[in-house]
Amino acid sequence: MTNSCLPPRPPKGNDRYDAVSYTPYPSNIPRARRRVAQLAVDWGHPDVAGDAALLASELCTNALLHGCLRDRLFRVETSLTGNALRVAVTDPRGERFPYPPTPVADDQFGRGLLIVRALANRWSVEKLTVGKTVWAELEMRGDLDV
Numbered sequence: 236m237t238n239s240c241l242p243p244r245p246p247k248g249n250d251r252y253d254a255v256s257y258t259p260y261p262s263n264i265p266r267a268r269r270r271v272a273q274l275a276v277d278w279g280h281p282d283v284a285g286d287a288a289l290l291a292s293e294l295c296t297n298a299l300l301h302g303c304l305r306d307r308l309f310r311v312e313t314s315l316t317g318n319a320l321r322v323a324v325t326d327p328r329g330e331r332f333p334y335p336p337t338p339v340a341d342d343q344f345g346r347g348l349l350i351v352r353a354l355a356n357r358w359s360v361e362k363l364t365v366g367k368t369v370w371a372e373l374e375m376r377g378d379l380d381v
Contacts, residue, residue: 259303293347298326323370
């Protein structure tokens with residue numbers, strides 16, 4: 236996969252960027268979630284670590300359930316600019332775009348994007364030549380501490 240979801244501008248000063256590719260197995264969802272949470276803490280924003288981890292978990296789960304192909308990796312990119320922490324997940328299935336459904340009360344699934352929409356200040360999908368990237372951003376308050 237390519238660097239599909241670089242930060243809006245090249246990292247400079249206190250900006251941060253991290254990318255990891257994972258095999259399409261459920262055991263990698265908690266790995267990605269823990270990494271994103273730890274990055275938020277390491278980058279000086281422990282107050283959003285839980286929300287960032289939940290966004291990563293939901294986006295990775297959607298990629299695994301709806302976007303991954305056997306033996307094709309999915310990628311988790313985390314970036315921090317002066318005003319936003321972005322979690323982006325890229326998978327190889329560009330023809331399957333996510334949409335927030337209207338779940339019925341006893342549905343066991345189908346609320347992931349509703350959670351993303353509720354937590355994130357912004358989220359969107361970018362179609363790539365091969366695959367797609369779904370990203371969500373949390374606004375940061377104040378300056379970076381690191």
